[in-house]
Amino acid sequence: MHKITMLGAGLIGSFYTMTLQGHRAKDHVQVICAKDLEDARKFAQKWDIPKYTTSIDEAIADPETDVVVVGLPNYLHKEAVLKAAAAKKTVFCTKPLGRNAAEAKEMLDAVEKAGVYCGYLEDLVYTPKTLKALEAAKNGALGKILWVRSRETHPGPHSDWFWDKAQSGGGAIVDMGCHCIEIARSFIGKDLRPVEVMCWADTQVHPIEAEDSAIGLVRYENGAIGQFEVSWTFRGGMDLRDEVSGTEGTIWLNHWLRTGFEMFTSVGQGGYVAEKAEGDTGWLFPVGDEVGSLGYTGMFADMLDSLDAGKPPVESFYDGYVVNAIVDAAYRSAASKRWEPVKLDAWRGREGVESVSHVVEYDADHILIKEEKMPDGKTKLILKNRKTGKIEQKFLD
Numbered sequence: 001m002h003k004i005t006m007l008g009a010g011l012i013g014s015f016y017t018m019t020l021q022g023h024r025a026k027d028h029v030q031v032i033c034a035k036d037l038e039d040a041r042k043f044a045q046k047w048d049i050p051k052y053t054t055s056i057d058e059a060i061a062d063p064e065t066d067v068v069v070v071g072l073p074n075y076l077h078k079e080a081v082l083k084a085a086a087a088k089k090t091v092f093c094t095k096p097l098g099r100n101a102a103e104a105k106e107m108l109d110a111v112e113k114a115g116v117y118c119g120y121l122e123d124l125v126y127t128p129k130t131l132k133a134l135e136a137a138k139n140g141a142l143g144k145i146l147w148v149r150s151r152e153t154h155p156g157p158h159s160d161w162f163w164d165k166a167q168s169g170g171g172a173i174v175d176m177g178c179h180c181i182e183i184a185r186s187f188i189g190k191d192l193r194p195v196e197v198m199c200w201a202d203t204q205v206h207p208i209e210a211e212d213s214a215i216g217l218v219r220y221e222n223g224a225i226g227q228f229e230v231s232w233t234f235r236g237g238m239d240l241r242d243e244v245s246g247t248e249g250t251i252w253l254n255h256w257l258r259t260g261f262e263m264f265t266s267v268g269q270g271g272y273v274a275e276k277a278e279g280d281t282g283w284l285f286p287v288g289d290e291v292g293s294l295g296y297t298g299m300f301a302d303m304l305d306s307l308d309a310g311k312p313p314v315e316s317f318y319d320g321y322v323v324n325a326i327v328d329a330a331y332r333s334a335a336s337k338r339w340e341p342v343k344l345d346a347w348r349g350r351e352g353v354e355s356v357s358h359v360v361e362y363d364a365d366h367i368l369i370k371e372e373k374m375p376d377g378k379t380k381l382i383l384k385n386r387k388t389g390k391i392e393q394k395f396l397d
């Protein structure tokens with residue numbers, strides 16, 4: 001059993017606490033820390049948490065807790081992680097790890113120097129659908145992964161600090177692109193180096209300095225592409241979808257809207273419907289198990305089970321640092337309108353990998369480009385002559 005210091009009693013602090021203390025869980029939040037004492041007190045009362053405070057130092061130093069969970073605004077992640085490392089406590093930090101790669105690297109160095117156990121709380125690679133899809137991809141169901149498209153869009157975040165670039169580190173890219181980037185890395189291979197990024201970003205709607213919309217392409221060393229699409233201007237709730245394309249197959253994942261629970265009500269269902277739902281009347285798309293569907297359940301199971309087993313969790317601080325480095329390159333690209341290199345001080349993955357491109361042999365003279373069953377029942381082959389390079393077609397009866 002672990003006793004936990006929870007830093008932050010906002011949206012993520014609630015989801016995390018709900019997950020950690022759900023059902024008949026063994027682990028318990030022992031201390032809750034929020035900026036406002038009354039918020040902390042109410043949170044403690046709601047979740048049966050013995051202690052509450054407004055002091056990050058006091059919460060981390062609590063003699064009964066062995067794990068610190070950082071669910072604070074982005075500008076406080078580094079300070080909280082450095083303090084947890086100094087206190088020699090296990091530390092799990094929410095996304096994005098830092099506001100930029102420099103902050104994330106400082107955090108990574110601090111935990112490694114202190115020798116404390118740590119994990120990067122990237123929930124969306126742990127959703128039940130994603131875990132199953134990743135397993136299928138790992139078993140070769142899709143062949144070589146060529147392209148992963150990941151989309152997260154909603155009408156914008158719920159707290160002031162997200163909208164202030166200085167406090168958040170940026171807009172939709174750092175806030176949500178970090179999820180999409182890690183989803184793509186997980187399918188493409190976290191041991192493959194992200195080489196460069198091309199990104200469009202704009203402030204289409206909201207009166208803020210940061211971007212509220214962006215699309216980016218991350219090219220990996222083997223030629224695979226991770227595509228992220230993020231927006232704080234989307235209307236209609238939260239759109240969370242992933243597409244994975246490989247040489248042998250495809251996966252489409254839809255995590256949130258219209259996933260099999262649809263309700264019409266003219267009078268409302270009496271409150272909260274689902275994260276970022278825009279209304280509570282008309283057609284609604286509630287979610288049966290929010291913390292499960294968003295991956296929080298699988299994520300904390302991995303973090304705490306791996307801690308108990310003395311092995312690293314799936315999502316490490318190093319992963320958080322790589323994601324921040326990709327996000328930084330995306331911001332540079334959006335400004336320069338060019339491909340920008342991903343700058344990593346330390347690369348811990350593979351070097352000199354093979355390209356995803358591959359040749360399907362047909363006969364001594366030809367390479368197969370494509371085979372298709374036509375409406376008349378014949379099979380048509382598109383072939384390339386090895387010597388002349390000429391493209392030819394041939395029918396099989």
Ligand SMILES: NC(=O)c1ccc[n+]([C@@H]2O[C@H](COP(=O)([O-])OP(=O)(O)OC[C@H]3O[C@@H](n4cnc5c(N)ncnc54)[C@H](O)[C@@H]3O)[C@@H](O)[C@H]2O)c1
Nearest residue numbers: 008009010011012013033034035071072073074094095159
């Ligand atoms: N899917 C996800 O993983 C996910 C979802 C939402 C948010 N987040 C991340 O979680 C973090 C927090 O986001 P949120 O949505 O919960 O924000 P929020 O604004 O809802 O909550 C922030 C909390 O931090 C507390 N806080 C702020 N300053 C403090 C201080 N100086 N001392 C003590 N407590 C302080 C506030 O009182 C509040 O309880 C962010 O980094 C965000 O990116 C992750």
